[in-house]
Amino acid sequence: MRMFARILALLLLFTTLGASASLLSQQGVPARYMQTTEDADIWAQVGNQVVSVGNVRAGQILAVVPTAADYYEFNFGFATGFIDKGHLEPVQGKQRVEDSLGDLHKSLSNQNLMTWKDTPVYDAPAVGSAPFGTLASNLRYPIISKLKDRLNQTWFQIRIGNRLAWVSSLDAQEDNGIPILTYHHILRDEENTRFRHTSTTTSVRAFSNQMTWLRDQGYTTLSMYQLEGYLRNKVNLPARSVVITFDDGLKSVNRYAYPILKQYGFHATAFIISSRIKRHPQKWAPKSLQFMSISELKQIQDVFDVQSHTHFLHRVDADRHPILLSRSYHNILFDFEHSRRALAQFNPHVQYLSYPFGGYNATAVQAANDAGFIWR
Structure with missing residues (x-):
């Protein structure tokens, strides 16, 4: 100890x-x-x-x-x-150290294994080979390569302390990525009369039950910075990892999501439409879409990391297509830069952008890069 x-x-x-x-x-x-x-x-x-x-x-x-x-x-x-x-x-x-094939110097395969229990690690890819040690439960660990033995069993080759070692696929599974749970609006059932059949509205009861399940299953909530580190092969993360995001910046996030997340010690990312931030809090009105104020955004910062959902570009055209797809490079760049400046009071390191309605093209990607976003 x-x-x-x-x-x-x-x-x-x-x-x-x-x-x-x-x-x-x-x-x-x-x-x-x-x-x-x-x-x-x-x-x-x-x-x-x-x-x-x-x-x-x-x-x-x-x-x-x-x-x-x-x-x-x-x-x-x-x-x-x-x-x-x-x-x-x-x-x-x-x-x-045995390394006749030069595997110690191989690049990693950009794939991980995941452990759900204390997992045996072996000196060689064969049943009954000498044990090297154990990987603890709830880990993601990078794989160098995979092979099948004479019994058609898959083995994962890994590197620990500049040593080659092996894990059986019977004891661990391949990493299929980190789930991202995206929410927008949360309301109590009894007050939800306008958005009941809207896919982007979640009931308080359902959200609470989902967070309770994540807590009971031992999940860790990740920041966007950690997710980027994972995608760039720079950090070790638990097997039971999840990213929680809220798009738009609606007042219901402060009213309902924030206390539930805080209760469980969870963290989340709020992608904010910066032009819709209110100067002062509005009186609660569940029949309308209300946005958080400056003070409400500051209140949730111990749980939420603030990032960008654009400034004025969260709209659709007459054909219901995201307007971002029809805007010029300079128009998009101006909007992205404006959004980063507006959100700097909540987070001086706004680095991530959520494209409105999931719509983007090469022009938007270039503008995001030039505006200083490092991950889109």
């Missing part, structure tokens, strides 16, 4: 300073192979937390980087792993 506390303190320091979660590149010290003297627990940053991520069996070889503290660092997925120095010693005898 003392080692865990030291690791956590170090990660909190780097997070506070805005540094990368990967500490190895900051050391300037080359890695060296060492051998475990006993079964050793390993830790790593997953999402925003430092957690136990499994163990390595006695006698295994890892490439580690020494630190001034009581632990070594090693490569673990897309971040840094930690292991107690007391569990390692110089490699004994003529043992070495």
Whole structure:
């Protein structure tokens, strides 16, 4: 526990300073192979937390980087792993890391495996091969490649501490991506007389039940920054991860969604139509579409990250097509830049854009890039 506390303190320091979660590149010290003297627990940053991520069996070889503290660092997925120095010693005898095919230097396959239980990891892709260790439950871990053994069983090749290892597909599954739950409007059943048959309106009861289910299943809510990190292969994330977003910036988000999300410790992203932000809060009127005020947006910032849903471009033309599709590059660029400036009072780092009605073209993509959005 003392080692865990030291690791956590170090990660909190780097997070506070805005540094990368990967500490190895900051050391300037080359890695060296060492051998475990006993079964050793390993830790790593997953999402925003430092957690136990499994163990390595006695006698295994890892490439580690020494630190001034009581632990070594090693490569673990897309971040840094930690292991107690007391569990390692110089490699004994003529043992070495096997890599006859050069797989250690292969690029990752842009695919992960997911663990739903404590998952055995092996030295070779064969039933009965020597155990390397264990990956903990609820992890996403990058795959180098896949192969089938003589029994037609699929094995995932992975890399831990510059060591090749294998996980059976019987013990883990391939990552099919992170679900994104998108909402707009929330109302109580008894007050919803106008939007009852509108697909973008969710009842308070249904939303509460959905969030309760996510909480009970152990899901972690991600920010758009974490989602981007996942898509760019830069962060380790839990298997049970979900992104929650609300488009438009309606007052019902503050009134109903915010307290439910806060109750469960969840976070979400609000994509705001910046031209519709009200100067002062409006009296609640469930029969109309009302938008949040400046003060209401500031109130929800401990739960919601504010991003852009354009400024004036959330409209359709006479043929019900998004007007963004018919606007010039300069018109779109002006709107996107205006939206980022208007939202800066809530978030000085507005980097993400949700296209109205899901409509975009090459002109819109270029304008979004030039306006400073890094992910569309």
